[in-house]
Amino acid sequence: MDLATAFTRARRGMREDARLYVVAVSSLAVAFLCLGASLLAITNLSRMADTWGRSGRMTVYLRDGARESDIAVLQSTLERLPEVRGVELLTAAQARQQFVADAQVGGRLSSLPIDAFPTSLEISIAPNTSQARLAEISNRVANFGPVEEVETYRSFFDRLQTLLNAGRSAAAAVAFLVLICVLAVVGNTIRLAVAGRKDEIEVLKLCGATDSFVRGPFLVEGAIQGFAAAVVALIVLFLGFAFLRSQVDTTLSMLTGMRSVFLHPAVALSLIAAGALGGALGSAFSLRRYLSV
Secondary structure, eight states, rough: OOOHHHHHHHHHHHHHHHHHHHHHHHHHHOOOOOOOHHHHHHHHHHHHHHHHHSEEEEEEEEEETOOOOHHHHHHHHHTTTTTEEEEEEHHHHHHHHHHHHHHHHHTGGGGGGGSSSSSSSEEETTTTHHHHHHHHHHHHHTTSTTEEEEEEOOOHHHHHHHHHHHHHHHHHHHOOOOOOOOHHHHHHHHHHHHHHHHHHHHHHHTOOOOHHHHHHHHHHHHHHHHHHHHHHHHHHHHHHHHHHHHHHHHHHHHHSSSOOOOOOHHHHHHHHHHHHHHHHHHHHHHHHHOOOO
């Protein structure tokens, strides 16, 4: 089969059945948009989990009325640990000021008294510190007199990992459904195209056309459908991402200190390639069933 000839005939066939192919591509684009949105959410959740996993943190909340000398001893002890990269004392007044600035609240919340915010030590942990070692340090610190509570944020990280695993499973399910959708939509579209060109196909066979010559344009048309649907979905997804990014980043940076990112180019190209391959497979299955050549 001459690929150039197949593309030429496929272009002519798609032009003749333009409405049919527009409906098919639009339907598939919605499916790919759902898959792309799932992958985008997973991409940012994975980045968040990776960032939190590398940037070890620990917050030591101090009791009310803790003596400065005891706090200084605790701070000095922590700074001598090889796993600790830095210790910052955050007073109640500083904690209140930081809360009001970060949360951007007004009204009653902005007038909360200083007593509502405990004094704390913000500890930076080396990225390669194991969770077992972090738990050991936490238990040792909790035994100091001025310490009220120690927060390692491990529970938050575990919940994030659980959410990420659930998201990956959901994305895999969506990908499977998209594949079924591509096979069904492209298959039905090609079936209708075959029915519309039945006379042309019979003439080609009478003139001695080979099976691959007859099937070639339909395979190209199926691949183009999947390719176009994936491209359209990515364009729409990027425009939506660009439009909402500033609003999302405001909340995300406040909570995690990071900004959202779009799909990696390799992921986007893989999505487009999968669309083209799925379209070609859908066309092949349809031709095998409805076209006897």
